[in-house]
Amino acid sequence: MEIDCTRDDGRANDPVGPAQLPPGTRLLHIGPHKTGTTSIQGALFAAQDRLPAHGVEFPGHTRHPMEAALAAVARPGMMGDAVPNERHWTTLVRQVREAGDRTAVVSSEFFADAEEDEAIARIVGQLGGDRVHVLVTLRPLAKIMPSQWQQYVQNGLRMGYGDWLEHMLRKAPYEQPNPSFWRRHRHDRLVARWARAVGTERITLVVVDDRDRGGLMRTFEALLGLPANLLQPVPDTANRSLTLAETEMLRNLNREFRGNGLPDELYSRLVRNGAVMHMKNSCSPAPQDVKISTPRWAAEAAAGIAAEMIDAITRTGVRVVGDPALLSTVPEPAGEPPQEPRIAPEVAAQALYGALAAAAEVPVRHSTPAKSRTVHQTSSAELVKVLGHRCLRRLRRH
Structure with missing residues (x-):
């Protein structure tokens, strides 16, 4: 699960934390993945209507402008999803411009996938050029790796965690099976790419501290000049990480899915x-x-890489909020997992039911289309009733 916490200790030369950005700034939060992005996006979206009173806009009609960011960096969407197009990006750009003299906040971890200087320069230029300030949030690499692996499994990965770690940490050039991992999480190179477009003076790096719940919210409030506690975490079960058993169940399903050549859609x-x-x-x-x-061995290897990265970043002179030493910590071992993790029958049943309900494409009637629900937000009784009627209609046709 993505974490919504930092300890905002500030730097040694900035003990009071980050100063407010100038009015009219375009604050571009580029993630990367698994560093509190979903939490801050949810909090900003929940407070969207109250932000303008404080000179701040959170453009868009959704929590996360994922399609716009993917279009901007020319990357495909999730496996089987429709490919984002330029219209998504131009719409977001227009919404940012409509903020006028107010500060505008744009947040998507997929901006971290931008690899070419030309693409980054285009993003910065279209969002406001000299008005753009880039925010990077970081957590210890050793904590990011298991979260990213299970996220890749949710997008079709079939490789086990141990083998995946071997490929990411021991098998040069460390690009298979997920070349996006080090593009996102070689954080020193990520900062350097964006610094070439905006300069080091317009980059702030926030170290996420899992011990200080709510700290990331307070950092954003300080940067944006918002009242304390205006931003609050929003529960999001859909963003929780999978357990080992759940991930292994899905990984084995991915093997069967690919092995039988079923379509990505x-x-x-x-x-x-x-x-x-x-x-x-x-x-x-x-x-x-x-x-x-x-x-x-993998946690120690990740911590060593993290130490190299933070040393390179601090030498660039970018502002760092929080304690950089946290990024190279080695997490305490959680104990040995069972050889064969077993998923609870009720969890397997809910997963199967979700697939059946999605297959039925259950329509839900509402007084207004804007309040339509997705399948997983619909009650089991309602889903079963509609699914049963559909099956009966199909049987009668035959």
Whole structure:
């Protein structure tokens, strides 16, 4: 689960934390992934109507402008999803310009996928040029790796965690099976790419501290000049991380899916947005559920890389909020996971039910279209009723 916390200790030469950005700034939060992005996006979106009173706009009609960011960096969407087009990006640009003299905030971790200087310069130029200030949020690399692996599994990855770590940390050029990982999480290179477009003086790096819940909200409030506690975490079960057993179930399903040559669109509808989404929303991990555990050798290797990265970043002179030493910490081992993680029957049932409900494409009637629900937000009784009627109609046709 993405974390919504930093300890905003500030730098040694900035003990009071970050100063407010100038009015009219375009604050571009580029993530990367698994560093509190979903939490801050949810808090900003929930406060969207109250922000203008304080000179701030959060453009857009959704929590996360993912399609716009993907179009801007010329990357495909999730497996089986429709490919974002330029219209998504130009719409976001227009909404940012409509903020006028107010400060505008744009947040998407997919901006971290921008690899070419030309693409980054275009993004900065169209969002406001000299008015753009880039914000990077970072967590310890050793904590990012298990979260990213299970996220890749949710997008079709079939490789186990141990093998994946071997490829990412021991098998040069460290690009398979997920070349996007180091593009996002070689953080020194990420900062350098964006510094070439905006300069180091217009980049702020925030170190996320998992011990200080709510700290990331307070940092954003300080940067934007918002009243304390205006930004509040918004519960989001759909964004929780999978347990080891849930991830292994999905990984084995991915192997069967690929092995039988089924279309990617079916994976998007039935698996990711059906089975997985319903399972996340219906089942909360229990204390006895085993989390994904990183072996000691990999945690130490990740910490070593993180130390190199933060040393390179601090030498650039970018402003760092928080304690950089946290980024190279080695997490305490969580204990040995069982050899064969077992998924609870009720969790498997919810996943299967989510796939069936998505296959039925259940329509939900509402007084206003804007309040339409997705399948996983619909009650089981309603889904079963509609699915049963559909099956009866089809049987009668035959």
